[in-house]
Amino acid sequence: MNDDNTPQPWALDAHRESLIWAANIIEKADVLLIGAGAGMSVDSGVPYFRSKRGFWKTYPPAEKLGVNYADIASGPWFHQDPAMSWGFILHCKRLFEQHEPHEGYHILKRWADSKETSWVYTSNVDRYFHRVGFQPERITEIHGSDLRLQCTVPCCRETWDVDWSTLDMDEDTLQLTTPPPRCPYCNELARPNVLMFCDQRWIGDATREQENRMTTWLNAQRGKSVAVIELGAGTIVPNVRFQFERYARAYGTRLIRINLSEPQGNEDTLGIALPALTSLRAMNQLLL
Numbered sequence: 001m002n003d004d005n006t007p008q009p010w011a012l013d014a015h016r017e018s019l020i021w022a023a024n025i026i027e028k029a030d031v032l033l034i035g036a037g038a039g040m041s042v043d044s045g046v047p048y049f050r051s052k053r054g055f056w057k058t059y060p061p062a063e064k065l066g067v068n069y070a071d072i073a074s075g076p077w078f079h080q081d082p083a084m085s086w087g088f089i090l091h092c093k094r095l096f097e098q099h100e101p102h103e104g105y106h107i108l109k110r111w112a113d114s115k116e117t118s119w120v121y122t123s124n125v126d127r128y129f130h131r132v133g134f135q136p137e138r139i140t141e142i143h144g145s146d147l148r149l150q151c152t153v154p155c156c157r158e159t160w161d162v163d164w165s166t167l168d169m170d171e172d173t174l175q176l177t178t179p180p181p182r183c184p185y186c187n188e189l190a191r192p193n194v195l196m197f198c199d200q201r202w203i204g205d206a207t208r209e210q211e212n213r214m215t216t217w218l219n220a221q222r223g224k225s226v227a228v229i230e231l232g233a234g235t236i237v238p239n240v241r242f243q244f245e246r247y248a249r250a251y252g253t254r255l256i257r258i259n260l261s262e263p264q265g266n267e268d269t270l271g272i273a274l275p276a277l278t279s280l281r282a283m284n285q286l287l288l
């Protein structure tokens with residue numbers, strides 16, 4: 001790989017047939033169904049937290065404590081060390097905002113605009129699909145959104161807006177340096193309305209509402225030619241992969257699975273072992 005994450009030409013050549021096939025599916029489709037996991041955001045410069053090395057490189061204080069991403073971004077850790085959990089979440093939020101959605105997001109948006117309709121189903125909370133202009137009412141955020149807060153208890157099912165600019169943290173210790181937000185209903189600690197690991201207390205009402213709207217949309221696309229494309233969704237949290245295998249089967253199409261290290265699937269999966277941005281650029285060239 002080169003420094004800019006562009007594979008050598010031979011790597012693209014090895015996938016040329018699959019890329020042509022995928023581009024054909026996308027070209028002929030009336031409808032675009034997009035699924036995204038953490039691998040989609042890596043090309044924007046957002047660190048890949050699932051690898052311990054990548055996580056510790058970004059968060060040296062976590063290495064000192066010997067904790068990985070799944071520990072710190074978990075429900076139990078939030079209760080054990082809320083100042084650190086809040087510090088970590090605030091740091092993630094800043095990272096997402098410092099980076100721009102990569103060109104692949106814009107390519108997907110152009111493809112979506114050329115179709116009758118489209119839907120995005122993502123496990124990412126970076127809101128990059130929103131930032132390039134995908135309609136919020138046609139996005140399912142399966143892990144929730146950090147735009148809203150909820151009670152840690154929780155004393156009720158309410159969620160509310162948060163002003164992140166009032167919060168600050170110390171990057172050396174990863175600790176929040178301002179008082180953490182509190183629940184306006186019971187005054188207990190508040191937390192982002194995002195699904196964490198081992199999280200029994202997440203209020204998923206907003207996600208369920210999005211899923212219900214998506215079901216109605218999916219039913220309305222029956223009989224149409226639907227391109228089903230999944231990008232950077234791994235096997236550790238496999239929800240996106242399972243769902244997209246189901247969708248591809250339901251619409252009688254091949255699943256376009258773009259995944260650098262885990263492109264495998266059933267006989268109807270068109271697996272492409274390349275980074276998301278590289279694949280999207282290559283298919284876009286073929287579609288021009």
Ligand SMILES: [Zn+2]
Nearest residue numbers: 151155183186
């Ligand atoms: Zn409360």
